[in-house]
Amino acid sequence: MSEQLETMTPELKAFIDDWKNKPGNLIMVLHKVQQTYGYIPRNIAIEISEMLSVPLAKIYGVVTFYNFFKLQKAGKYIIQVCLGTACYLRGGDDIIKEFERKLGIGVNATTPDGMFSIEAVRCLGCCGLAPVAVVNGEVHGKLETKNVDSIIEKYRTLG
Numbered sequence: 001m002s003e004q005l006e007t008m009t010p011e012l013k014a015f016i017d018d019w020k021n022k023p024g025n026l027i028m029v030l031h032k033v034q035q036t037y038g039y040i041p042r043n044i045a046i047e048i049s050e051m052l053s054v055p056l057a058k059i060y061g062v063v064t065f066y067n068f069f070k071l072q073k074a075g076k077y078i079i080q081v082c083l084g085t086a087c088y089l090r091g092g093d094d095i096i097k098e099f100e101r102k103l104g105i106g107v108n109a110t111t112p113d114g115m116f117s118i119e120a121v122r123c124l125g126c127c128g129l130a131p132v133a134v135v136n137g138e139v140h141g142k143l144e145t146k147n148v149d150s151i152i153e154k155y156r157t158l159g
C-alpha cells in the first residue's frame with residue numbers, strides 16, 4: 001500500500017505550538033493527531049519530531065507502547081470483535097483469529113485495499129448474543145467461525 005500523505009491542519013499546528021514547551025506534550029500531541037486523522041500518519045510523525053525536537057524513534061516508541069494509537073488509517077469497514085468475558089468464553093478468540101486469517105491482517109491493522117480493519121473490543125452490551133462482532137454498527141451475534149466468510153463477503157459486495 002502506498003503511504004498516504006496527510007496535511008497538517010492549522011488547528012493541529014496551533015495545538016502543537018501551544019504544547020511545545022509543556023511537560024507531557026508528546027502524548028497530548030499524539031492524541032490530538034489521532035483525533036484529527038484517526039491514526040498517526042508517518043509524515044505527520046516526522047513533522048512533530050522536528051517541531052518538538054523529539055527523535056522519531058521516541059515517537060514510535062510511544063505510539064507502539066500504547067495500543068490505542070493506530071499506525072494505519074481505519075478501513076471502510078471496522079470489524080470489532082468482542083473479547084469481553086461472555087464472548088471470550090463462547091469462542092470470541094477463535095472468531096477474531098478467523099477474521100485475521102481470512103483477511104490476512106492482525107488486530108489494529110487494515111487490509112491493503114483499505115476495506116477492512118479488525119479491532120478487539122470489550123463487552124458490547126449484548127452478551128446474550130455472544131460471541132459478537134459489530135461491523136460499522138451492525139451487530140452479528142451467536143457467531144461461529146464458519147460465519148466469518150459470509151460476513152466479509154457481505155461487506156465486500158456492498159463495496
Ligand code: FES
Nearest residue numbers: 082084087123124
Ligand atoms: S461480553 Fe461480548 S457483548 Fe458482552
